Amino acid sequence: xxxxxxxxxxxxxxxxxxxxxxxxxxxxxxxxxxxxxxxxxxxxxxxxxxxxxxxxxxxxxxxxxxxxxxxxxxxxxxxxxxxxxxxxxxxxxxxxxxxxxxxxxxxxxxxxxxxxxxxxxxxxxxxxxxxxxxxxxxxxxxxxxxxxxxxxxxxxxxxxxxxxxxxxxxxxxxxxxxxxxxxxxxxxxxxxxxxxxxxxxxxxxxxxxxxxxxxxxxxxxxxxxxxxxxxxxxxxxxxxxxxxxxxxxxxxxxxxxxxxxxxxxxxxxxxxxxxxx
Amino acid sequence: xxxxxxxxxxxxxxxxxxxxxxxxxxxxxxxxxxxxxxxxxxxxxxxxxxxxxxxxxxxxxxxxxxxxxxxxxxxxxxxxxxxxxxxxxxxxxxxxxxxxxxxxxxxxxxxxxxxxxxxxxxxxxxxxxxxxxxxxxxxxxxxxxxxxxxxxxxxxxxxxxxxxxxxxxxxxxxxxxxxxxxxxxxxxxxxxxxxxxxxxxxxxxxxxxxxxxxxxxxxxxxxxxxxxxxxxxxxxxxxxxxxxxxxx
Numbered sequence: 022x023x024x025x026x027x028x029x030x031x032x033x034x035x036x037x038x039x040x041x042x043x044x045x046x047x048x049x050x051x052x053x054x055x056x057x058x059x060x061x062x063x064x065x066x067x068x069x070x071x072x073x074x075x076x077x078x079x080x081x082x083x084x085x086x087x088x089x090x091x092x093x094x095x096x097x098x099x100x101x102x103x104x105x106x107x108x109x110x111x112x113x114x115x116x117x118x119x120x121x122x123x124x125x126x127x128x129x130x131x132x133x134x135x136x137x138x139x140x141x142x143x144x145x146x147x148x149x150x151x152x153x154x155x156x157x158x159x160x161x162x163x164x165x166x167x168x169x170x171x172x173x174x175x176x177x178x179x180x181x182x183x184x185x186x187x188x189x190x191x192x193x194x195x196x197x198x199x200x201x202x203x204x205x206x207x208x209x210x211x212x213x214x215x216x217x218x219x220x221x222x223x224x225x226x227x228x229x230x231x232x233x234x235x236x237x238x239x240x241x242x243x244x245x246x247x248x249x250x251x252x253x254x255x256x257x258x259x260x261x262x263x264x265x266x267x268x269x270x271x272x273x274x275x276x277x278x279x280x281x282x283x284x285x286x287x288x289x290x291x292x293x294x295x296x297x298x
Numbered sequence: 299x300x301x302x303x304x305x306x307x308x309x310x311x312x313x314x315x316x317x318x319x320x321x322x323x324x325x326x327x328x329x330x331x332x333x334x335x336x337x338x339x340x341x342x343x344x345x346x347x348x349x350x351x352x353x354x355x356x357x358x359x360x361x362x363x364x365x366x367x368x369x370x371x372x373x374x375x376x377x378x379x380x381x382x383x384x385x386x387x388x389x390x391x392x393x394x395x396x397x398x399x400x401x402x403x404x405x406x407x408x409x410x411x412x413x414x415x416x417x418x419x420x421x422x423x424x425x426x427x428x429x430x431x432x433x434x435x436x437x438x439x440x441x442x443x444x445x446x447x448x449x450x451x452x453x454x455x456x457x458x459x460x461x462x463x464x465x466x467x468x469x470x471x472x473x474x475x476x477x478x479x480x481x482x483x484x485x486x487x488x489x490x491x492x493x494x495x496x497x498x499x500x501x502x503x504x505x506x507x508x509x510x511x512x513x514x515x516x517x518x519x520x521x522x523x524x525x526x527x528x529x530x531x532x533x534x535x536x537x538x539x540x541x542x543x544x545x546x
Contacts, residue, residue: 035346035349038346039346039347039351039357042343042346042361043357043360043361045419046360046361046362046363046364046419046423047360047363049364049375049376049379049387049419050363050364050367050375052375052379052386053371053375056378064384065383065384066384068389069386069389130536131532131533131536134532134535134536135528135529135532135533138476138528138531138532138535139525139528140479140480140482140501140524140525140528141480141482142482142501142504142505142508142521142524143521143522143524143525143528145505145508145509146508146514146517146518146521147518149508149509150514227366230368231368231369231370233368233369233370233482233483233486234482234483234505238505238509248368248370248371248483249370251370251371251374252370252374252487255374255377262378265374265378269368269371269374269375272368272371273366273367273368273371276366276367276368277363277366280359280362280366281359284355284358284359284362287362287427288427288428288431291365291424292428292469292470292473
């Protein structure tokens with residue numbers, strides 16, 4: 022009797038703690054979404070107002086009147102461009118790393134890991150000098166190239182893991198059946214790793230979608246992406262927090278949906294394949 | 299971009315630059331406190347969620363929100379929540395009796411604590427997910443043996459769960475060291491390195507030298523020191539991961 026009572030108490034404590042953790046995780050974001058639906062006067066109310074008449078006006082103002090639609094377009098171009106480029110180069114490279122013995126192969130994989138782990142400020146300096154010299158400063162292409170450095174490393178490393186899981190005998194029987202080595206890769210092995218490749222491309226997209234430092238250093242006006250244009254709404258004449266909320270929600274909603282889709286591969290992707298998840 | 303070759307001159311200056319060393323010092327404190335806190339809390343949260351739960355996938359998705367948000371958004375969100383005049387969170391903090399006279403972002407220690415807490419909020423769930431993946435893969439056998447031998451819950455945790463999870467905890471720790479060392483966006487937005495240079499981590503220090511003072515020779519030397527550190531830590535990660543693959 023006493024034991025069940027005690028374990029009941031134990032259960033209640035556990036569920037309260039879980040609820041607390043979830044509340045702390047979600048509350049600031051819920052608050053952000055709420056802010057993006059408020060009129061300006063309600064935002065500065067002290068004590069804070071939690072019940073109000075929601076409006077979508079902030080989204081209209083910031084995207085249509087303040088030109089954030091153009092910034093959104095830049096963000097999409099850069100994210101899609103770098104995802105495409107990284108996959109086009111990275112997937113075949115990953116396949117070769119998985120299937121062929123390369124001289125110094127393991128050292129090469131360490132270099133790839135290092136490229137990925139390197140803080141962006143390290144490469145931002147040489148990139149700035151290079152792109153200014155080449156006249157690529159403030160173009161989407163500059164950002165695509167810069168983002169491909171870390172995304173390519175990511176694709177090679179993660180996709181190598183997925184290719185390693187496909188038994189080599191599958192390629193060999195394809196070769197016996199008369200496939201060329203390239204068509205064994207393209208028509209036989211690639212479809213088998215398609216789910217992994219879809220998750221990988223979502224990770225690439227998100228990494229460039231959220232990226233800030235390179236965009237801060239390598240753009241001025243014409244190719245600014247959403248994360249770097251967003252703090253621009255903080256001005257000395259006053260800050261439009263409801264509009265910041267609207268842009269911030271736009272950036273994050275897409276990321277949250279994508280993360281939900283790849284939840285199964287999330288741990289693997291974000292630990293660079295170190296944890297299979 | 300013109301200049302004369304000065305050999306290791308920039309590195310020599312860097313070694314005698316007290317601002318660089320101060321920045322290195324707070325970076326070290328930041329990285330260590332963030333890592334220790336996030337790994338310990340991560341294990342705790344993982345244990346909390348390691349049970350049968352209704353709508354489990356949805357709950358995990360809610361738990362994941364902070365780590366998915368763009369770091370810039372996190373920085374802006376907290377600079378508004380903690381705004382001295384109209385921040386919603388600040389309002390409740392003031393109700394508790396803190397920062398009535400002064401403002402949070404004018405006090406070095408409070409600001410440093412804030413960036414650590416912000417990072418804990420943002421990434422603890424990530425390390426919790428890693429540990430959770432490990433908890434799912436634990437073998438059942440040792441636990442049954444321990445129950446037969448009459449071990450307490452705490453003993454089972456300390457003598458079975460932790461040692462079995464150790465490789466995973468090491469990987470999570472190294473990832474956390476690297477990630478917190480890289481942190482830039484949130485802190486740049488929230489404090490800009492201030493007050494004075496109390497939160498100027500190496501990444502922000504390097505940014506300032508290069509893209510604010512435009513001293514790129516000296517800045518390149520700074521950046522090389524950062525690269526060197528990353529190389530050592532990611533070398534450690536590589537070693538651990540490779541060995542794990544051979545062990546299992």
